[in-house]
Amino acid sequence: MSHHYSGPNIGFPRGDARLDLTDLYAFPKPGAPGKSVLIINVHPSVGIKPPEPTTAEPFASEALYELMIDTDGDATADIAYQVRFSPTKAGSQTATLRRIEGAQAAGTGERGQIIAEGVPVSTGREAQITQVGDYHFFVGRRSDPFFFDVQGTLNNFQFTGEDFFADKDICSIVLEVPNSALGPKEVGLWARTLIPANGAGTQLCSGAERGWPMGPHAHSGKRRGRGLGPSGSRRAAQPNSLPCRRAK
Numbered sequence: 001m002s003h004h005y006s007g008p009n010i011g012f013p014r015g016d017a018r019l020d021l022t023d024l025y026a027f028p029k030p031g032a033p034g035k036s037v038l039i040i041n042v043h044p045s046v047g048i049k050p051p052e053p054t055t056a057e058p059f060a061s062e063a064l065y066e067l068m069i070d071t072d073g074d075a076t077a078d079i080a081y082q083v084r085f086s087p088t089k090a091g092s093q094t095a096t097l098r099r100i101e102g103a104q105a106a107g108t109g110e111r112g113q114i115i116a117e118g119v120p121v122s123t124g125r126e127a128q129i130t131q132v133g134d135y136h137f138f139v140g141r142r143s144d145p146f147f148f149d150v151q152g153t154l155n156n157f158q159f160t161g162e163d164f165f166a167d168k169d170i171c172s173i174v175l176e177v178p179n180s181a182l183g184p185k186e187v188g189l190w191a192r193t194l195i196p197a198n199g200a201g202t203q204l205c206s207g208a209e210r211g212w213p214m215g216p217h218a219h220s221g222k223r224r225g226r227g228l229g230p231s232g233s234r235r236a237a238q239p240n241s242l243p244c245r246r247a248k
């Protein structure tokens with residue numbers, strides 16, 4: 001799944017690049033078939049309209065960044081991993097990772113069990129990776145692996161051959177999990193960013209609409225789109241979501 005600049009007019013949700021969900025990756029950990037790697041990318045380092053660098057702060061402290069997991073095929077999350085970031089202090093942020101199970105997974109708001117907290121956000125070349133039990137967790141800036149001829153697309157598809165993202169960065173939330181944490185069957189995945197809506201409720205700012213089976217069966221090469229969406233949780237969030245758009 002990929003969709004950079006998912007706000008109106010090829011901009012960012014609410015004009016805030018930190019809320020812009022750009023990519024969702026899920027794959028078996030190379031050399032370790034019992035583990036999976038799940039990656040949410042947000043916040044392109046450069047905008048298009050206007051073509052200038054985005055904010056220096058990697059993640060929005062008022063937002064919740066969530067990876068939603070459907071384990072039984074009904075398009076409603078049964079497991080969620082949630083990341084909340086601290087405000088920037090002395091030039092750096094930290095993250096708290098939570099896991100939510102059962103009916104609460106499809107809800108909104110800060111919830112679930114803390115897996116790791118005080119995790120440093122990496123902003124340099126070195127990736128600071130935190131291990132807690134069977135989990136490995138990374139948050140911070142990385143080179144954007146997405147590639148696309150943006151300028152050619154904007155110029156009536158007169159492609160230039162230039163990869164706009166070749167020298168751009170992205171902010172990544174990377175979670176390595178044991179497959180046992182995802183259940184025994186195929187799962188559907190999507191991601192979303194949420195912020196408080198005018199002091200009440202929660203607003204969906206960016207979300208991946210499609211999910212695909214992965215986890216214990218990902219090595220089979222299957223990658224069918226299942227049209228999974230945030231389901232009930234998305235419906236609950238949508239009434240106040242006019243300034244935002246879902247990613248394709």
Ligand SMILES: [Ca+2]
Nearest residue numbers: 070071072076
């Ligand atoms: Ca479900």
